[in-house]
Amino acid sequence: MRNDYSMNLENWEFKLKQEDRWLPAHVPGCIHTDLWENGVIPDPFYGTNERNLQWIDKEDWEYKSVFDIPEDLFLLPQLELVFDGLDTYADIWLNGKFILSVDNMFREWRKDVKPWLKHQDNLLFIKFRSPIMEDLPKLKQLGYSLPAINDQSEVGELEDQKLSVFARKAPYHYGWDWGPRFVTSGIWRNVRLEGWSEAVISDIHIQQHEVSNQSATLTAVIQVKSDTSGQGLIELTTDNHAWSLEIALEKGEQTYELNFEMNEPKLWWCNGLGDPNLYQFHVELSKNEIPLSHKTVKTGLRTIKLITDPDAFGTSFYFELNGVPVFAKGANHIPNDSFITRVTEERYRQEIQSAAESNMNMLRVWGGGVYEADTFYNLCDEYGIMIWQDFMFACSMYPGDQPFLDSVRLEAEDNVRRLRNHPCIALWCGNNEIDMAWSHYDEASGWGWKQKYSAELREKIWQDYVALFHRILPEVIQQLAPEIAYWPSSPLCSASFDEQMHARHTSTAGDVHYWGVWHTGASFDSYRTHQARFMSEYGFQSFPEYRTVQTYASEKDMELESEVMLAHQRSGGGNQLILTYMQQYMPEAKDMESFLYMSQILQAEAIQTAIESHRSNKPFCMGSLYWQMNDCWPAASWSGIDYYGRWKALQYAVKRSFQDLRIVFEESAPGKLDVRVLSDSVVHSKGELIVEGYDFHGNLMSRIGTEVIIQQPSVNVYTALLAADLIGSVQPSKSVVIAKLLINGEEVDRNIHYWVPTKDLDLPSPVVKLTQGQDENGIWVRLESDRLAKQVWLSSESEGRFSDNYFDLLPAYPVTVRFSTDIPGSLPSKITAHSMVDYLKIERNEHSLPEGEYIDERQQSFK
Ligand code: BMA
Secondary structure, three states: OOOEEEEEOOOEEEEEOOOOOOEEOOOOOOHHHHHHHOOOOOOOOOOOHHHHOHHHHHOOEEEEEEEOOOHHHHOOOEEEEEEOOEEOOEEEEEOOEEEEEEOEOOOOEEEEOHHHOOOOOEEEEEEEOOHHHHHHHHHHHHOOOOOEOOOOOOOOOOOOOOOHHHOEOOHHHEEEOOEEEOOOOEEOOOEEEEEEOOEEEEEEEEEEEEEOOOEEEEEEEEEEEEOOOEEEEEEEEEOOEEEEEEEEEOOEEEEEEEEEEEEOOOEEOOOOOOOEOOEEEEEEEEEOOEEEEEEEEEEOEOOEEEEOOEEOOEEOOEEEEOOEEEOEEEEEEOOOOOOHHHOOHHHHHHHHHHHHHOOOOEEEEOOOOOOOOHHHHHHHHHHOOEEEEEOOOEOEOOOOOHHHHHHHHHHHHHHHHHHOOOOOEEEEEOOEOHHHHHOOOOOOOOOOOHHHOOHHHHHHHHHHHHHHHHHHHHHHHHHHOOOOEEEOOEOEOOOOHHHHHHOOOOOOOOEEEOOHHHHOOOOOOHHHHOOOOOEEEOEOOEOOOHHHHOOOOOHHHOOOOOHHHHHOOOOOOHHHHHHHHHHHHOOOEOOHHHHHHHHHHHHHHHHHHHHHHHHHOOOOOOEEEEEOOOOOOOOOEOOOEOOOOOEOHHHHHHHHHOOOEEEEEEEEEOOEEEEEEEEOOOOOEEEEEEEEEEEOOOOEEEEEEEEEEEOOOEEEEEEEEEHHHHHOOOOHHHEEEEEEEEEOOEEEEEEEEEOOOHHHOOOOOOEEEEEEEEEOOEEEEEEEEOOOEEEEEEEEOOOOEEOOOOEEEEOOEOEEEEEEOOOOOOOOOOEEEEOHHHHEOOOOOOOOOOOOEEEEHHHHHHO
């Protein structure tokens, strides 16, 4: 007979409280997806369906499972029901006996249920109370409302009653400026029955004291639950190493510490710096040579520090991994779905793989979503993506009553304990943008929240804030994961109130969210002038591609300001901002599909400017995380990857701009060009930089080249190159500068500079030849053009991504890209190409073709 054993509960059904009919349910899942799967409600994402589904969160919902217990599990003396996540307010009965009441989506719950279980026909019954009805009285009782700017209470027909702040529940469920309002209820993580006898290992924490290439000094902190006493033995193994510890088992819960050392460990490195080596630590507990329990944890050995020390510019803000300062390259991650339980391992993998492919080394799990699934962090460990982990608080002030504070402490403990063995965790951060929004130490700053309250209330709300983010959360980190830094809020100039008082507006310390571009309409050039020690947010919106829009809008809705399109654009004024910026930078698009394409090019140009200027400012700036990596539904948003995992133009631009070696241009004055090579590479190498001027027909006007010693953070290769020397008498609107970097004769980067904004380019109509083939590495596509083809967009009917896309194709530089698909065995049925001229409103010059011509060689040869 096994002595520790668990089984997931299955066969779930659900119903509306006041109805009799039970329907099949999915666990993990939620009420919205269950209703949808049973045909009770339509696709919540389609059209304006969201509006008609707001009744769901005002109701109580019931779930039940009838289950038998296999004999060997049933006979174990200890049987516990474990709930990994319940959303959110629920009472639970087992075989008619009330066993548990829960009130925090982010907690794990465990209940000893041995006395009430039967061998067969057990009934677990969970009643979810409406989160709206539950929290309305709390608002009334508080007597004043708390700010929660993204809580779309009016969509939920609650007028201005912002309830999200009372619930320990994913903030984005209540709506956000990129997402709909679906306040779900349900069993969102596994429910299982766990049994054991004598003793069981309940938790292992591999504490890392000192880690270097030479050795690692570690402690395995092992938690054991026991209903027996006596001599026990703990054995720890990894690779070919083994350690053991004799213990005195005692009844109850005990913690044992096994100190050990490893010589020449293989360290965990982030993407770009080395391999993300992982170790499996296996722990076995036995008594009198009889094994009682075993457990395995996977971790990587590394040190990650946040360095905030005075330096020549102010106070540093950077991550140091294994002693190496790292420029953080990445994005902000939001939940991948409004109904988070639909996110499969494949979807997580696709996101994290995309991050790694885009040369990122960090993602920020932003505080308005959820503490992510284990799978997410496993993948980040595996791909070397460091995680800036927010606690789940964003853009709101929160209540400070004792039950709320206690609940948060327990939630923090559960999640820090769950995640602390993941080497990817680089930082714990208290919240998103709350400190800045309230701005306690600067009367004139902030979002106008504090001014709405009396002096007394103002002080109370601030003290409630201090209790959460400056006392409870750092205490939990100190207690459970002391080797990881805690940062109270993002953005923030300093964790110290004293320093905050004096340095509120500084950008020479702390992290910054720069939204001058976008929210306040500043030009893309402002990215160059607004620098920070660490840029943890900045962003620019775009629309997803046409086929994504088609999943929520019908042909008649395909207008920017149609009701349906507006329902999928949650940033007030978002469309207007896109239009205004488009007028400034892009040529006019001829129709809706063209507009979507153009919006993506616009976004890519904005973020490329930002990334390359942040990197150019290294080491003053040591991080660049744009807003936002992904989407939770198909919509207009700041994402680089849409809801269906489709890479927008942005994602390809990011991939290029985040390369370890990157050529950047800057016009120091009109017609004067600087060319620089940025490097995050740990190896210093020698290369050759070649700069060429071309007209749009591929005629070479100039070529210069020089040897470069590539070093971190950058080398200025050319200063103030004159347009006249590079392009001769060709008009700036018809010419281009190309710079390429060769190492050992191999091209490692190529970048393009135009002298005028994209909207002023005199684009020719190209004839592009497409050749497609397949070899042992998969599918390739080769493109050649007789003239400049601007922003060539390759698309394929089957899902997948190209090694490069949305690039400029010049006659002198044919391009070969590869296509890869996430669906094994699937081949792209047809790859098509388009470029900017196809989407323009203005008539093209009469001597050229009205649109680009794309000759598919493969198709021709088949004719
Ligand atoms: C940032 C984020 C989000 C928001 C985004 C776009 O400040 O923290 O709250 O979605 O801006 O407005």
